[in-house]
Every structure is written in structure tokens, then in C-alpha cells.
Amino acid sequence: MATGIGIVVIGRNEGPRLERCLTSLAGAADKVVYVDSGSTDDSVQMAQRLGVEVLELNLAIPFTAARARNEGFVCLQRLLPLMRYVQFVDGDCEVAAGWLPKAQAFLDAQPKVAVVCGRRRERFPQRSVYNLLCDLEWDTPIGEAKACGGDALMRADAFAAASGFRPDLIAGEEPELCVRLRAAGWKVWRLDDEMTLHDAAMTRFGQWWQRSLRAGHAFAEGAFLHGAESEQHWLRESRRAWIWGLCIPLTIVIVSALLGWSGLLLLLIYPLQVVRLARRGERSTRENWLQAFFLVLGKFPEMVGQVKFLLNKYGAGKSALIEYK
Structure with a gap:
């Protein structure tokens, strides 16, 4: 049955995480596009074996996750002209069964909402304090929100009208897009439903430091804009x-x-x-x-x-x- 939903998955060298992600999406949408940003493992071949459309980015152009999502969306528009909604997913996430129908039903019933997201959980919070910190970070209030993360279902027309993510942002592109969408009169909403399982795979202090440094960069650029x-x-x-x-x-x-x-x-x-x-x-x-x-x-x-x-x-x-x- 046609859902009007297209899915953009982005990743690089995610290995088994990407396989879990793509497997969780089987039959959940009209079209899935995997955008690869220079993987050296078998990510591209594995996605093709699973019947997923693969888009390999031109790495001569500076890479950002925002650019990858934008190009995946353009590819979906070509493959799925009647697309109503687009689900963005990071390749290290597994989408919960039943999330897409619930999210779609919510957007169908709430015409002023452009973005809906749910509960993102950390897959292995017990493996390190840094994974646990991610799990705590994901636990945000439900209801009307100011922003979403990398996993969210969006109205395709609202996303296109906003010209998508700013492709030059190296971090914080989702909240920045939500600022512009809300300024245009749209709402962002978070549901109390399971959406994705995320695998941060952070086991070292240096990883946490780099992630926090990236957050500081995102704060600075967001405040500048x-x-x-x-x-x-x-x-x-x-x-x-x-x-x-x-x-x-x-x-x-x-x-x-x-x-x-x-x-x-x-x-x-x-x-x-x-x-x-x-x-x-x-x-x-x-x-x-x-x-x-x-x-x-x-x-x-x-x-x-x-x-x-x-x-x-x-x-x-x-x-x-x-x-x-």
C-alpha cells in the first residue's frame, strides 16, 4: 500500500548498524534512499543487496550531514514525485516498528505541524558512561518543541519550501531548520512514542570531548545565524x-x-x-x-x-x- 512516505538514510562505514537500520525500514515506506559519504566498508553493496536506492556523494564537494540529507531528498523527489512526507534517519539508528504509521497519522491530523519526532533511545547505555549520557540527552519533553534531531518525519512540501537544511552547517542543522520552519508558521512536535534506537558507540573520553566540542561549534553558529x-x-x-x-x-x-x-x-x-x-x-x-x-x-x-x-x-x-x- 502506498504511504506517500520516502526515507533518507545517511551514513559512512556504519557496518552492522546500517544493516539494522535498513532492515528495520523494509516495507515501511514507498522508497528508501541511502546516501553514502565515502564508506570504505561494504555499506554500499549491502544497501544494494537489500534493494535500497544508493546515492554516493561527490566528495570533491565538502561533506556535511546536512548536504547528504538534502541530496537524498532531491533523489526522493525524482523517484517519488507524489511524496508527502520524508523521514530522515541516521545510519546508526534502528527505526521502531510502528513509528512511521503513528507519525504519519499525527501529521495527517495536525496540518500546522511540519516536523514530528518521537523517543530516541540509546541501544547500549550500560556499555559506557558516555553512551548513558547520550541516552539521558535523548530524553526530552513531549509536546510542542523548538527543534528535532537527526531522526524526524517532515512534510515534504514544508521542507522543500524552506530549501531544506543549510548544507554548509557542520553541526546543528536540524534545530536551525526548525527555527526557519517555525518562523514560517509551522510547528514542531515530539510524541511519546518509540522512534529509534541509536548506537553512539562512545567508549572513550576523547570521543565525548569531540562530541561536546562539536556541540559548542553548533551553539556558536546557531547564535550567529x-x-x-x-x-x-x-x-x-x-x-x-x-x-x-x-x-x-x-x-x-x-x-x-x-x-x-x-x-x-x-x-x-x-x-x-x-x-x-x-x-x-x-x-x-x-x-x-x-x-x-x-x-x-x-x-x-x-x-x-x-x-x-x-x-x-x-x-x-x-x-x-x-x-x-
Whole structure:
């Protein structure tokens, strides 16, 4: 039965994760396009064996996930002219059974909603603290939302009218698109339904640091593009990164230089902030403390990401992907 749904899956060297992803989509939509960004494993061949349309990106043009999704959408438009909805999925995610019919029914009943997403869960939160942090991050409030993540069902006409994702963004392209969609009068919604299982595969501190650095870069670019508008997109997140990641440490250094070792007592502001955030948590004691600790620690790589954006924007730097896998 025709659903009017097309699916764009993006990935590179995802291996078994991609196979799980594509298998979970079998028979769920009218057409699935897998956009590959230079895999050196058998991702392309495996997708073809599963009967999926494969689009291999021209890597002579700088790659971003935003560009990959856009090109996948254009391919779907050609293959599926009557497409009404497009589901974007990252290749390291498995789509939950029943998600697409529920999401489609919601959009059918809510003509003012352009984007609907559901619950994204981490597949192996017990394997590392970093996977657990991702799982906690995915647990966001349901109802009307400001943004979605990389997995979401969108109205094809709304996506096309907004000219899709900004292809030059190396991170944070989904919230940026949602800012423009909401400015055009559309709504974004999150349902309390299982949508995807994500496999972050983060087992090392360095991976977490890179991911946090990328978030800081996204905050900076988002604030640059839309921070001056009424909702001040990611302006607060950017300011927090500068305050906690640079301003407070510099203040401590200056005070210590003037007053001696007693100035280092100001470092207590960091554990006090951890305590404050942990006490506000609504999960288990362990999860609250872990999340609070890494939220505070994360301000340092986020600040580095902010600096990286400024160097790329105003200096001799060049935007490049910030990858953690």
C-alpha cells in the first residue's frame, strides 16, 4: 500500500548498524534512499543487496550531514514525485516498528505541524558512561518543541519550501531548520512514542570531548545565524560556554595572581555547580550526578568549539567536520 512516505538514510562505514537500520525500514515506506559519504566498508553493496536506492556523494564537494540529507531528498523527489512526507534517519539508528504509521497519522491530523519526532533511545547505555549520557540527552519533553534531531518525519512540501537544511552547517542543522520552519508558521512536535534506537558507540573520553566540542561549534553558529532574533537561538548556551569555560578560569587566574593561593578557593564554584545541577535532577541519584558532572565539564570543550567557529568565520580557518566516531 502506498504511504506517500520516502526515507533518507545517511551514513559512512556504519557496518552492522546500517544493516539494522535498513532492515528495520523494509516495507515501511514507498522508497528508501541511502546516501553514502565515502564508506570504505561494504555499506554500499549491502544497501544494494537489500534493494535500497544508493546515492554516493561527490566528495570533491565538502561533506556535511546536512548536504547528504538534502541530496537524498532531491533523489526522493525524482523517484517519488507524489511524496508527502520524508523521514530522515541516521545510519546508526534502528527505526521502531510502528513509528512511521503513528507519525504519519499525527501529521495527517495536525496540518500546522511540519516536523514530528518521537523517543530516541540509546541501544547500549550500560556499555559506557558516555553512551548513558547520550541516552539521558535523548530524553526530552513531549509536546510542542523548538527543534528535532537527526531522526524526524517532515512534510515534504514544508521542507522543500524552506530549501531544506543549510548544507554548509557542520553541526546543528536540524534545530536551525526548525527555527526557519517555525518562523514560517509551522510547528514542531515530539510524541511519546518509540522512534529509534541509536548506537553512539562512545567508549572513550576523547570521543565525548569531540562530541561536546562539536556541540559548542553548533551553539556558536546557531547564535550567529539566529541569536539576534526574538527567541535568541542558542545564545544562552553560547554564553554559558564562555562564562564557565573561559571567563571564570581567567578570573581565578587573575585573582590568584593578586591574592596568592587563596584565590584558588574560587575553583569551588565548579563542584558547587555540580551539586546544584545534581539536586535538580529528576532521574536516579547516579544518573543525576553523572549528568551534572559532565554538564559542567562539558563547558570546556564547548568553549573550544566556540573558538573554533570564530577562527573559521573570521580567521584563516576552514570549516571541517568534527567527528567523534
